Amino acid sequence: MANPPVIAIDGPSSSGKGTVATLVAERLGWHLLDSGALYRGVAWAAIQRRIDLDDASALEAMTRQLVFEIRPGNIHIDGIDVTQAIREEPISVGSSRVARLKPVRDALRIVQVGMRRPPGLVADGRDMGTKVFPTAELKVFLDASVEERARRRHKQLIDKGSSVSLCDLFASLRARDERDRSRSVSPLRAAEDAVMIDTTEMPISAVVEEVLGHAAERSLTGSGTRRGE
Numbered sequence: 158m159a160n161p162p163v164i165a166i167d168g169p170s171s172s173g174k175g176t177v178a179t180l181v182a183e184r185l186g187w188h189l190l191d192s193g194a195l196y197r198g199v200a201w202a203a204i205q206r207r208i209d210l211d212d213a214s215a216l217e218a219m220t221r222q223l224v225f226e227i228r229p230g231n232i233h234i235d236g237i238d239v240t241q242a243i244r245e246e247p248i249s250v251g252s253s254r255v256a257r258l259k260p261v262r263d264a265l266r267i268v269q270v271g272m273r274r275p276p277g278l279v280a281d282g283r284d285m286g287t288k289v290f291p292t293a294e295l296k297v298f299l300d301a302s303v304e305e306r307a308r309r310r311h312k313q314l315i316d317k318g319s320s321v322s323l324c325d326l327f328a329s330l331r332a333r334d335e336r337d338r339s340r341s342v343s344p345l346r347a348a349e350d351a352v353m354i355d356t357t358e359m360p361i362s363a364v365v366e367e368v369l370g371h372a373a374e375r376s377l378t379g380s381g382t383r384r385g386e
């Protein structure tokens with residue numbers, strides 16, 4: 158039987174890919190994979206166990222043992238709800254460290270590929286279209302200027318009650334972009350066959366419609382409810 162279809166949505170931090178992927182999955186009734194949450198989960202579990210974030214073999218052994226349960230809106234690791242905990246700043250920094258390690262990426266690829274279930278999967282991350290799902294039926298690369306992405310992230314944090322300077326955010330986004338694009342393993346880049354969308358001046362709703370339009374052109378349509386929920 159053919160593999161269930163995949164829509165891969167990649168892009169840099171705060172390009173809007175998480176929100177767009179969530180809305181596209183809802184509209185199609187497909188499963189959603191927030192692959193960044195897995196890297197965050199590995200960093201969280203390693204910190205809990207006091208494993209050094211540069212120790213590739215210990216991290217690989219740990220990752221292969223972890224039980225991830227991912228549902229819309231929440232993620233459990235070994236039965237513990239880590240949805241909020243993995244969004245903390247030390248975990249953001251830790252996740253970008255563990256994401257550089259190939260053994261960790263290989264162990265997580267097995268988890269990610271296992272999420273390709275009927276009726277289809279919308280997967281967001283950095284290497285969904287290039288490495289994890291190279292045969293995805295639709296690949297989208299979302300980008301936006303670093304100024305606009307810093308403004309969006311700033312607004313998100315202010316709405317959540319955190320205070321952080323726009324200037325600091327701008328600098329940290331630039332640094333993270335640089336790390337993600339220049340790392341030797343699975344660097345952030347668009348797949349050759351990806352549809353490029355610059356979201357700098359687009360509202361999220363327009364981006365969602367554009368992605369759904371490309372999906373419809375490829376006969377990727379909604380089929381109601383996600384199985385297993």
Ligand code: DC
Nearest residue numbers: 192193194196252253256282283284
């Ligand atoms: O998308 P995010 O901020 O939740 O991702 C957390 C970290 O994981 C980020 O540093 C990039 C990394 N990541 C990755 O290397 N590959 C992915 N497919 C998803 C995230």
